[in-house]
Amino acid sequence: MRFATKAVRAGNEPDEKTGAVSPPIYTASTFAQDGIGKPRGYEYSRSGNPTRERLERAVATLEQGRHGLAFSSGLAAITNVGSLLKKGDQVLICNDVYGGTFRLFNRVFSNFGITFKMVDATDLDSLERAVSNRTRMVWLESPTNPLMAILDIRAISKVAKNRGLILAVDNTFASPYLQNPLKLGATIVVHSTTKYISGHSDLIGGALALSDQELYERLKFLQNAMGAVPSPFDCYLTLRGIRTLYLRMVQHSSNALAIAELLEKSDKVRNVYYPFLRSSKTYKLARRQMVLGGGMLSFTVKGGYKPAKAFLESLKLFSLAESLGGVESLAEHPARMTHSSLPEKERKKMGIGDDLVRLSVGVEDRDDLLGDVEQALKRA
């Protein structure tokens, strides 16, 4: 089955009892049992819920994994993966990682004796050199946020395998249509389903996909033990979003490429970061591991903060807002918005300056979006 078919069908099998093609939402917190120790498959919705199971099946199918797990947020999913670790263990995290992931390892897991080291994962030698006898996990994002760096997941997975490390890849920016990290050798795929997977900026959610049975059982235990599960209604909304994931990603990607090409030609713009721009240093790698370039791009405005602010505040169609991956176009200033939780020194080191603007390009009409960007550039 190809992706568009899976997106429509996975986890959306007609209801067994009634044939309803839009399956019911099971809001029950608890389930009547036929006798002591004789549940009919479900006991309590934190440990298992039919609507959540549909979503978990869908995510596993889209990511070509054997198992899926759903959570109440992307960070809850990340917390569960981090909780596989013990005191003394170390994680190697790629530079340019989502600020919330950095904060979680830096200010929460560090309290439990789990350490981390930031690495330049574009440089395989430096990644290998960073591995110590305490390293247990490598944490990647590709494309990275907000500079859209592309990491060679297949090559990194070989390093991880050789050293017996878990490779977790946050695939939120790409979505399962554009990239399947498990097929490239990753152990666990992580999603903030808040973004492309649900696609309508109307819920917060997270998910994991993996094939390793033992790790799955451990993560399923942690999901129940830690309790950060999504509500059945949010699972339903996410499943509903998934039905159009293919269509949305095609439109996001073609709109974003057109805008990236327009920005590249502007004399107001210094650098444009978009994986499928031919001028991008990692264009070939991106083409190898991604189907399309996706809806996210960022660029630097000549002249620093003032023109970047003027650009952002002159946009009429794009809303000035954090987050990404919804049908509507959003624009933001990473240094003062999404990445403001990073210490300034860390931000500067990563290249997130005051001149950087990030766009989450939606699925509106391409010419309307191009017109909006063009008029805002004139005011920058």
Ligand SMILES: Cc1ncc(COP(=O)(O)O)c(C=O)c1O
């Ligand atoms: C790449 C990435 N991973 C994880 C998260 C966290 O997801 P959530 O906000 O659903 O907790 C985000 C949020 O912006 C993100 O951009």
